[in-house]
Amino acid sequence: MSVQSWTYIFVSLSFGLYLFIAWRSRVRDTEGFYVAGRGIPAAANGMATAADWMSAASFISMAGLISTMGYSGGIYLMGWTGGYVLLALLLAPYLRKFGHYTVPDFVGDRYDSNIARFVAVLCAIFISFTYVAGQMRGVGVVFSRFLEVDINVGVVIGMTIVFIYATLGGMKGITWTQVAQYWVLITAFLIPAIAISIKLTGQPLPQIGLGSTLDTSIAGQSGVYLLEKLNQIQSDLGFGRYTDTFTGNWDKVNVFCVALALMVGTAGLPHVLVRFYTVKSVQAARWSAFWALLFISFLYLTAPATAAFARFYMLNSLNGTQADELPAWFENWEKTGLILWFDDGDGIMRYSAGEDNEIFRTGAIPATEMTSIRVTHQQWVDSDGERGEDARPLLRQRGLTGPDRDIIVLATPEMAELASWIIALVAAGGLAAALSTASGLLLVISSSVAHDLYYRVLNPAATEKQRLLVGRSVIGIAVVVAGIFGIYPPAFVSQVVAFAFGLAAASFFPTIVLGIFNKRVGTIPAICGMLAGIGFTGFYIIACIFFDMEPWTFGLFANGINPQGIGTFGMLLNFLVTLTLTPLFPGPTQEVKNMVDSVREPEGIGLAVNIEASPEH
Numbered sequence: 001m002s003v004q005s006w007t008y009i010f011v012s013l014s015f016g017l018y019l020f021i022a023w024r025s026r027v028r029d030t031e032g033f034y035v036a037g038r039g040i041p042a043a044a045n046g047m048a049t050a051a052d053w054m055s056a057a058s059f060i061s062m063a064g065l066i067s068t069m070g071y072s073g074g075i076y077l078m079g080w081t082g083g084y085v086l087l088a089l090l091l092a093p094y095l096r097k098f099g100h101y102t103v104p105d106f107v108g109d110r111y112d113s114n115i116a117r118f119v120a121v122l123c124a125i126f127i128s129f130t131y132v133a134g135q136m137r138g139v140g141v142v143f144s145r146f147l148e149v150d151i152n153v154g155v156v157i158g159m160t161i162v163f164i165y166a167t168l169g170g171m172k173g174i175t176w177t178q179v180a181q182y183w184v185l186i187t188a189f190l191i192p193a194i195a196i197s198i199k200l201t202g203q204p205l206p207q208i209g210l211g212s213t214l215d216t217s218i219a220g221q222s223g224v225y226l227l228e229k230l231n232q233i234q235s236d237l238g239f240g241r242y243t244d245t246f247t248g249n250w251d252k253v254n255v256f257c258v259a260l261a262l263m264v265g266t267a268g269l270p271h272v273l274v275r276f277y278t279v280k281s282v283q284a285a286r287w288s289a290f291w292a293l294l295f296i297s298f299l300y301l302t303a304p305a306t307a308a309f310a311r312f313y314m315l316n317s318l319n320g321t322q323a324d325e326l327p328a329w330f331e332n333w334e335k336t337g338l339i340l341w342f343d344d345g346d347g348i349m350r351y352s353a354g355e356d357n358e359i360f361r362t363g364a365i366p367a368t369e370m371t372s373i374r375v376t377h378q379q380w381v382d383s384d385g386e387r388g389e390d391a392r393p394l395l396r397q398r399g400l401t402g403p404d405r406d407i408i409v410l411a412t413p414e415m416a417e418l419a420s421w422i423i424a425l426v427a428a429g430g431l432a433a434a435l436s437t438a439s440g441l442l443l444v445i446s447s448s449v450a451h452d453l454y455y456r457v458l459n460p461a462a463t464e465k466q467r468l469l470v471g472r473s474v475i476g477i478a479v480v481v482a483g484i485f486g487i488y489p490p491a492f493v494s495q496v497v498a499f500a501f502g503l504a505a506a507s508f509f510p511t512i513v514l515g516i517f518n519k520r521v522g523t524i525p526a527i528c529g530m531l532a533g534i535g536f537t538g539f540y541i542i543a544c545i546f547f548d549m550e551p552w553t554f555g556l557f558a559n560g561i562n563p564q565g566i567g568t569f570g571m572l573l574n575f576l577v578t579l580t581l582t583p584l585f586p587g588p589t590q591e592v593k594n595m596v597d598s599v600r601e602p603e604g605i606g607l608a609v610n611i612e613a614s615p616e617h
Helices: 003-024 030-038 042-053 056-098 103-110 114-146 151-201 206-210 226-236 252-266 270-277 282-300 303-318 328-334 391-397 405-415 420-458 464-487 493-517 523-546 563-584 590-600
Strands: 340-343
Touching: 003 114, 003 151, 003 420, 030 151, 030 270, 030 420, 030 464, 042 151, 042 270, 042 282, 042 420, 056 103, 056 114, 056 151, 056 252, 056 270, 056 282, 056 303, 056 405, 056 420, 056 493, 056 590, 103 114, 103 270, 103 420, 103 493, 103 590, 114 151, 114 270, 114 405, 114 420, 114 464, 114 493, 114 523, 151 206, 151 282, 151 303, 151 405, 151 420, 151 464, 206 226, 206 303, 226 303, 252 493, 252 563, 270 282, 270 420, 270 493, 303 405, 328 405, 405 420, 420 464, 493 523, 493 563, 493 590, 523 563
Parallel strands: none
Antiparallel strands: none
């Protein structure tokens, strides 16, 4: 069968499974809708957390970034996984003992202020919409290639599925759906990696294959290591060596800042934190973090090998190829507009560094402006109608600087000429990764508006039925907004997601940590800290990405701070503002201090503030 036929089978079966689980898990009360009735086992919650967190960025884009960045791409591995250590030690058990539904719930009650709650709601919505943009972009990429539909149509299909199972089952339905999605995505990621590792090196474990010698039939001689060959190819084409450290803009300062922003952002993401409200106890919350990190490691320990395999195949299969001999995978992806070739007249594909790069990504160019995906001089002309010598600068001006990194993992099984069913399985895995995270983010948006804003502030007398209706309605509105972000994404999937981590690092992490471990911090310092952190970080990201602002050097850093790492400075600014203002304003009430003591004491010891038992929660 063809790849498309297999894709329809896998996608239909997986989507049918998700909808069936959502139907069986449908809920009729707010506790089931927001925190799954607090009855999810730790191992299952860890699996759901892994699926919730391993988004399209992890499955589709992370290995693509490592593939093009080489050694520097390891910042995504270090940052995203390291964040779970902070999460398990500093936040998860304390938030579970606090016992509310959402992060803004904690902020509002800990700082005893509806204004603080409202600021936290705005932060949660801003972060979630930024994050969901990357997920919808991933859905569109998968659909555009494997089901051969327009990217925009793919986004609409994906959001429709998410809307159905998110509104039916709420957090309970989403949790058990994410358990299924984890197995789909991890299977789809590991099988191609294992198959390619065997094909290239004879080693079944990709992690070992990464450091092994290439098969003699591929290398042309025995004893040639994969990474050694890859370094040689990159050097010959004008790129830096694949394993070189701290190259280009990725100096030590930027690597540190981005890794720390991702790490701290992981511990502050609202859709991840809310998962620890769904388990039975504080102990289960700690075990959830352990299980999540274990399940995540299966993909993250494999991603560097997948990235190297993809880079090897891409450079070998394209460079120097005649126009009439292009590999089938390139022609397949060419139809999506996510990779194209600028033909300078000699009919030979060249993939090289700098100004001579002949492979470009697209997506920024409307289809009406292109007569063919393969761009030639005749299709781009100067204003006077002459054959355009400025075609390449024009393409670069529109952001076309290489093959779209979001296609690399999805295209690698085709580059390696694996079986059609494996190629289709990868498509199903990519969709599972994107949809699992999208559903969690949509619920955060819904709960922030329906529970924290509508119920806790605007209408405390609202009935269960009214609260559920508002929650489901908000999901519907959020789906439409998320779809728009997916159709007009601001950057690559992993870059968009990294921005969300920076925003979380600058807003929630300091506020929650100080709320748990510093009883002196009061309302006004916390609010000012949140606003300063997310305001500074959001401004910097938007100015650099959309208004071409030069990255700031702060008078210390040669290359300027990468927008993906500015969350580190936003976090420090939040801490600085909050702690500076704390002595100048009144501290919290004694009731709040007692609550903090209760949250910090071991379970079952001392004064217990049983918020869970309160009817309003």
